[in-house]
Amino acid sequence: MKHIDAISHVTGQSVFVDDIPVRTGTLYGSVFRSPAAHGRIRSMDLSGALATDGVVRVLTASDIPGVNQVGGIVADEPLFAVDRVTYQGQPVALVVAADERVARKAAKKIRVDIEPLKAVFDAREAFKNELFLVPPSTIRSGNIGAAWDTCRYIFEGQTGTGAQEHVYIETQGTYAFVSEGDNIRIQSSTQGPTHVQETVARVLGLAMHRIEVEVTRLGGGFGGKEDQATAYACMAALASYILKLPVKVILQRTEDMEMTGKRHPYGADYKIGLSGDLKIIAYQAAFYQNGGAAADLSPAILARSLFHATNCYHIPNTEVTACSCRTNLPPNTAFRGFGGPQGMFVIEAAIAHAARELKVHARAIQEKNFLSEGDQFPYGQVAKQVNITKCSKLADQTFDIDGTMQEVASFNRKHPLQKKGVALMPICFGISFTNRSMNQARALVHIYLDGSVGISTGAVEMGQGVNTKIMQVAARTLSVPVSRIKIETTNTTRVSNTSPTAASSGADLNGKATEIACNRLANRLRKTAATMLDEDVKKISLDNEWVTIDGVRSTLSYADLVKKACNERVCLSEQGHYATPVIGFDKSTGKGHPFAYHVYGIALFVAHVDCLRGTYRFDKVLIVHDFGNSMNTSIDLGQVEGALIQGMGWMTMEEVVFDRDGKLLSNNLSSYKVPDIHSVPRKVTCIPLPVKGPKHAILRSKAVGEPPLMYGIGAYFALQEAIRAFNPGHVPDLIAPMTHEKMLMSLYG
Ligand code: MTE
Ligand code: HPA
Ligand code: MOS
Secondary structure: OOOOOOOHHHHOOOHHHHHOOOOOOOOOEEEEEOOOEEEEEEEEHHHHHHHHOOOEEEOOOHHHHOOOOOOOOOOOOOOOOOOOOOOOOEEEEEEEEEEHHHHHHHOOOOEEEEOOOOOOOOOHEEEEEEEEEEEEEEEEEHHHHHHHHHOOOEEEEEEEEEOOOOOOOOOEEEEEEHHHHHHEEEEOOOOOOOHHHHHHHHHOOOOOHEEEEOOOOOOOOOOOOOOOOOHHHHHHHHHHHHHHEEEEOOOOHHHHHHOOOOOEEEEEEEEEEEEEOOEEEEEEEEEEEEEEOOOOOOHHHHHHHHHHOOOOEEEEEEEEEEEEOOOOOOOOOOOOOOOOOHHHHHHHHHHHHHHHHHOHHHHHHHHHOOOOOOOOOOOOOOOOOOOHHHHHHHHHHHHHHHHHHHHHHHHHHHHHEEEEEEEEEEEEEEEEEHHHHOEEEEEEEEOOOOOOOOEEEOOOOOOOOHHHHHHHHHHHOOOHHHEEEOOOOOOOOOOOOOOOOOOHHHHHHHHHHHHHHHHHHHHHHHHHHHHHOOOHHEEEEEEOOOOOOEEEEEEEHHHHHHHHHHOOOOOOEEEEEOOOOOOOEEEOOOOEOOEEEEEEEEEEEEEEEOOOOOEEEEEEEEEEOEOOOOOOOOHHHHHHHHHHHHHHHHHHOOOOOOOOOEEEEEOOOOOOOOOOOOHHHOOOEEEEEEOOOOOOOHHEEEOOOOOOHHHHHHHHHHHHHHHHHHHHOOOOOOEEOOHHHHHHHHHHH
């Protein structure tokens, strides 16, 4: 089945927040933001803005009727700065005007006098100064202290990964208006409608039931709208509530890039110990997460880094500590993989280091240490349905890894100024929110008189295809064609207390809730049919819009059954509630079962470097991916391809650059380069691992949104191999991204 938005997207008919026809009297808000990274606000002069023609109001913290606080996990983030600013781009005031351009122009006329304070931008420096967002945490297994003595080889080093800008095509935006009784209706480009509802209620000092949040779809989120859509929704809602008029706040690209957080850059120290036959016996690491100026989702992201610190390897003795460091950058936030990629990069870097010293290909160490059935992850969960070795074997058979490596070696012998490199990137990614309570969802399903079906869930469509999957679940469960089904907008008055659509769990959680609701409706219809046909309900099924008896089509159609059921006063609406069973994690012991299941896969990379220019491309990326029983192969393949390229961008060309004062220099799409069609590998192949999916996955179709992003890490190590072929003496710093500039320096450094 095609993505249900495919046609409307390519014909430009899909509606995003800024496309919603505006109501009469709509005002526009423009954010005035801190020009300094850290300082005390001595005074602020709004007069220039207020005197501008068309400006209706300038709102600051003192206008907030409720609490000036938008922090999610930790209450450490004001909506508008008061007394102190802690990053460049931090919201200080909102200029509201009748025209968007006027609002922007007026915002530039605000003057603020700031007494500068010492600013910190680097995580390791923040660590030295003990600037933490939350206390550091550690996960341990085995006995690391005793293990080092049993290792034949020990390697230590430092590594790090850079930030990454989300570049969702639709920037952050909200449209808010006041309805009868001073209630607020908000259309937001958010992954977390309930989070918006809750925070707006807090800021306005209102009960949550007075705030309705509606989401039609997002032009991409990638984690960047899990938390950070909220502040802009609060601003629009605040202005609307005070002025009693509709208010729109839509960020321009540069504003969005300068104000919002990114993927967290990490620094890391590692120490890895191996036996003579390349078994990893011990692994110790410390992660320094650059959290930015407020906690946002950093603590949860940090937890996921710890859970993914050993990737798909079984390492009996581990100790990994992670520190969330407070710096004067915009608060960093969720980004596809949610800390997993940063954690996995470090173990891959440690393996690459060991391989270099031991003069073997990293593959030899990787394959030797794959998880086996029944192994324990360092966080205590027992690994079940472990598919990494299966993926690796299938990749070997299908892609001829040995042959590829030989071809590359022979190419390298023949070409003095062109070098290729091969890397394998295996992945293991845990599915579920690491916070147990978030693993729940609800669906509200109505069957209308004519047999058509309307479905509301907590899922937010952001391009990943969750609505298509929910439609498939309903079609299958009710045995009706998809043409009978409509997926409604995501709205907090229809489905309440939702988790954000994140953690790759949107389809699992909301799909299961939909399945539960539809099953109940189907059973009720079967019972009604049994009465009407005077048959035993056990013999009755719904099959492709007909009632069947013992598998044989009866005279009763689905449409007639629905009409008659309604006449008989049978309820044709249901709410399904799903909560992932089994999972739980005890923070005090660092042990538990945080994930419903894991997703596995492996990617083979061939990088191709022009050693004269320092430019590179990728000849091919060949993947075996564990989809379980994919319920929609075209959507799932699209997710793998998109995530792969996004991960490769993070590892290669995307570089977030701040100047010494904390001003973002890479603040537009010409100075911040994301992969385009020319940077896509010449060949990308992805084949599914033929396995039965786990029962906690929707229709046994595994979550697919985030895991393949981590294939991108392979790009970095394939490039390292190519550098080594040209410049064997090069000692890599193991810091990503490997931009073309850095490549040139590495070839000759
Ligand atoms: N795919 C598209 N096209 N756009 C997106 O914004 N977000 C990713 C992934 N795939 C994203 C995407 C992220 S970060 C997550 S967590 C999942 O989709 C969320 O959706 P799901 O839980 O329904 O897979
Ligand atoms: N993944 C994504 N988003 C989240 C998580 C998670 O594990 N926990 C809280 N928000
Ligand atoms: Mo995805 S980073 O969990 O929104």
